[in-house]
Each structure stands twice: as structure tokens, then as C-alpha cells.
Amino acid sequence: MPASFNRRQLLRNGALLSGMALLPGVLTSLKAAPRRQIEPASFVNFLTDEELARETTPPEIKARLSANENPFGPSPKAKQAIIEAIGNTYRYAFFEGRKMIELIAKAEALQPNQILLSAGSSALLQAGAMVYNSGTILSAQPTYEDLLSKAESMGTKVIRLPLTSAYKYDLDAIEKAIDATTSLIYICNPNNPTATLLDPVKLKSFCEKVSKKVPVFIDEAYIDLVEDPAVSSMMPLVKEGHNVIIVRTFSKLYGMAGMRFGYMVAQPETIKKFSALTPGSNSIASTTWAAAISSYEDKDFLRDAYTKIKESKEYLYNVLKEEGYTYIPSSANFVIFPVKEDSRSFATKMSNNGVSVRSWQFNNQQWCRVSIGTLEEMKAFALSLAKIS
Numbered sequence: 504m505p506a507s508f509n510r511r512q513l514l515r516n517g518a519l520l521s522g523m524a525l526l527p528g529v530l531t532s533l534k535a536a537p538r539r540q541i542e543p544a545s546f547v548n549f550l551t552d553e554e555l556a557r558e559t560t561p562p563e564i565k566a567r568l569s570a571n572e573n574p575f576g577p578s579p580k581a582k583q584a585i586i587e588a589i590g591n592t593y594r595y596a597f598f599e600g601r602k603m604i605e606l607i608a609k610a611e612a613l614q615p616n617q618i619l620l621s622a623g624s625s626a627l628l629q630a631g632a633m634v635y636n637s638g639t640i641l642s643a644q645p646t647y648e649d650l651l652s653k654a655e656s657m658g659t660k661v662i663r664l665p666l667t668s669a670y671k672y673d674l675d676a677i678e679k680a681i682d683a684t685t686s687l688i689y690i691c692n693p694n695n696p697t698a699t700l701l702d703p704v705k706l707k708s709f710c711e712k713v714s715k716k717v718p719v720f721i722d723e724a725y726i727d728l729v730e731d732p733a734v735s736s737m738m739p740l741v742k743e744g745h746n747v748i749i750v751r752t753f754s755k756l757y758g759m760a761g762m763r764f765g766y767m768v769a770q771p772e773t774i775k776k777f778s779a780l781t782p783g784s785n786s787i788a789s790t791t792w793a794a795a796i797s798s799y800e801d802k803d804f805l806r807d808a809y810t811k812i813k814e815s816k817e818y819l820y821n822v823l824k825e826e827g828y829t830y831i832p833s834s835a836n837f838v839i840f841p842v843k844e845d846s847r848s849f850a851t852k853m854s855n856n857g858v859s860v861r862s863w864q865f866n867n868q869q870w871c872r873v874s875i876g877t878l879e880e881m882k883a884f885a886l887s888l889a890k891i892s
């Protein structure tokens with residue numbers, strides 16, 4: 504965000520944008536182009552990032568706090584590596600995948616045939632919907648809908664169980680719901696949109712027990728943002744031979760959402776099934792390889808980004824408290840909080856002030872999900888919140 508962005512500009516943007524056509528819970532459009540109204544599902548107004556981009560024209564958004572990106576990335580090493588890789592982009596990147604697999608295998612004590620690379624983790628979620636399309640998928644609501652909604656569009660039955668009163672996956676209820684038709688359990692940990700983290704001891708014993716009957720797919724997109732990822736991640740279960748699938752992305756703490764890099768870790772036979780349905784390493788650009796390889800173990804950058812996100816999050820918590828809002832304590836780079844009006848109109852008002860956030864409805868409650876941005880962006884959020892509250 505430009506340093507000159509201030510309250511006056513916010514107000515000016517608000518005045519400029521007011522009265523324009525808006526989509527429910529999404530960004531403001533500058534052009535009044537005709538577009539499709541997206542009907543939210545009964546419990547959640549979920550738009551994937553792709554849908555959001557497709558359904559809106561580029562907005563005058565100053566603080567984009569709607570896609571859980573890391574504004575402190577990518578790492579300086581990744582930027583430099585991208586520049587250096589440009590000259591060689593005329594070549595196919597045949598060999599870089601091996602290097603990345605070696606790095607992951609070494610760091611996680613895995614065999615190379617337990618790792619599958621992808622241009623972002625979304626393709627792996629989609630492949631998950633394809634691999635497990637004969638049976639019933641068990642998950643929760645609200646959660647990250649990508650795999651689930653794609654599974655449904657392929658005709659697979661999805662059972663979504665309510666979260667606990669602490670807004671976490673109800674592992675006992677999921678275990679009880681397993682029957683002969685269950686083909687997969689999808690768990691997002693930390694969960695999007697609630698940013699809640701499961702107790703690692705409970706999740707581990709759940710996975711050890713349940714994965715004997717049904718594969719457990721854990722989407723760890725936000726695991727790098729928890730206090731101690733080594734404790735909270737279920738990755739070691741793969742090494743121990745359990746039928747657990749872990750999916751990670753560089754779109755969050757690594758700050759590489761636009762570069763597209765993600766990976767999956769699972770038993771070799773599962774990797775084979777997913778490989779058959781994903782373009783794998785061939786879909787990854789040489790600039791992305793360069794960035795991913797150079798930032799994978801850039802501990803200084805990762806620590807620095809984590810600290811800055813934590814600072815912005817603390818600031819946001821204080822702002823919410825001052826304005827009389829409660830919130831669910833977050834283990835990720837976004838925070839969800841209840842709002843006192845229709846969440847779509849709340850998001851629209853924020854958007855009119857140049858601040859994009861996401862709206863949700865669940866548990867008979869309206870919610871706003873705000874991603875953690877720079878301090879300057881969080882100040883823009885604070886100004887807008889004060890204006891509309």
C-alpha cells in the first residue's frame with residue numbers, strides 16, 4: 504500500500520465508490536458491468552479466490568485483506584533467485600523438481616516417492632476430489648470448501664459436521680460418523696475460516712486410529728503460521744506409515760501466492776494415484792522453482808514474516824476490542840469475528856472504504872474474516888471499522 508494512504512484518502516475513496524454496484528461480500532467494482540449474482544450456500548458465503556477474481560473487475564482496493572496472503576513476502580532470496588532464473592526460462596525446467604523433492608525429503612525424513620509437487624495446493628485439493636469420488640467424504644462446516652465443493656460437483660456425497668463450541672473440528676463426531684461408505688476425511692488445520700488449531704495430541708491419536716479405516720487428508724496451508732509447526736503438523740505420521748495425506752502451500756507464510764507452489768506428502772501408493780491426476784512438476788515455472796528452492800529453508804525470512812504478522816494481529820485484536828467486537832483467537836494469518844449486521848453489507852461498507860474483507864454466515868451468526876496485512880493496512884482496516892461501527 505502506498506505510504507500516502509491515509510484517512511482522508513479512505514474517505515475520498517468511500518465517497519467515490521458509494522452507490523456503485525456490489526457483489527455480495529466481495530470487492531467493489533469500479534465499472535458497473537453486468538455480472539452474475541452468486542448465491543451463497545445456506546451456511547457460508549464462500550467464493551474461492553478464483554471465483555472472486557473471475558466475478559469482479561479490478562477494484563480500487565487499498566488494503567486487500569480478503570485472501571490470506573502474506574504482504575511481507577516473498578523472501579529477498581526468492582526475489583533474487585527469480586531474477587537470476589529469468590534468462591533460462593526458454594528451457595523446460597526438467598530437473599528442478601528433483602532438487603525440491605530432495606530438500607523436502609531431507610527436512611521431513613521422507614522418501615522421494617512420498618512427495619508430490621504442484622503449482623499451488625489447489626490442484627492437489629481438486630485431485631483429492633477426483634481420487635476419492637466413490638463414497639462419502641466427511642468434513643466440517645465451516646471449513647475450506649475447495650476439495651469438498653469440487654467433490655460434490657463430481658457427484659460425491661459430502662457430510663459436513665458442525666464444529667465444536669470452540670469452533671474446532673469435532674473429531675469425536677467425525678469418528679462416529681464413519682461408515683462403510685466413507686472414502687475420505689478432510690481436515691483443514693488450522694481451519695479456514697475460523698483460524699482454530701486442533702490439539703496435536705488429540706489429532707494424532709485420531710489419525711492413528713481412523714486412518715486404519717479411512718485416509719485422512721489434512722490441509723496444512725496455515726501450519727507455518729502456528730507457534731510451533733513441528734508440534735502441530737501431522738507430517739511425521741506419513742513417515743510412520745499411516746494413511747495420512749498432508750498438503751502444504753507456499754502461498755501463505757512463504758508469501759508466494761502468485762508464484763504457485765504447493766506439495767503433498769503421503770504413502771507412495773497414494774502419491775501414484777494423485778500423480779495420475781495432476782500435471783505435477785511440469786506445471787511449475789522455472790522462476791517458481793528458483794523462488795521455492797531458495798526460500799524453503801530461509802529461516803530468517805520466515806521468522807521475520809511470522810513476527811510481523813503477529814504484530815499486525817495483536818494490533819487488530821486491540822482494534823476489535825476497542826470497537827466492541829469479540830473474535831476467535833487466531834492460529835493463522837486471518838481473524839474471524841462476529842458482526843452485528845448482515846455480513847455481506849458489512850463487507851460492502853468496508854469495501855466502499857477501500858478495505859476488502861470476506862463475509863461468512865454460520866452458527867446463526869454473521870461473520871467477517873479479515874486477513875492480516877501490514878500495520879498500515881491494518882490501520883486502514885481500523886479507520887474503516889471505526890467509520891462504519
Ligand SMILES: Cc1ncc(COP(=O)(O)O)c(C=O)c1O
Pocket residue numbers: 570571622623624625626647691695722724725751752753754760764765
Ligand atoms: C486452507 C487452504 N487450503 C488451500 C488453499 C489454496 O492455496 P494455493 O492453491 O494457493 O496453494 C487455500 C487458499 O487460501 C487455503 O486457505
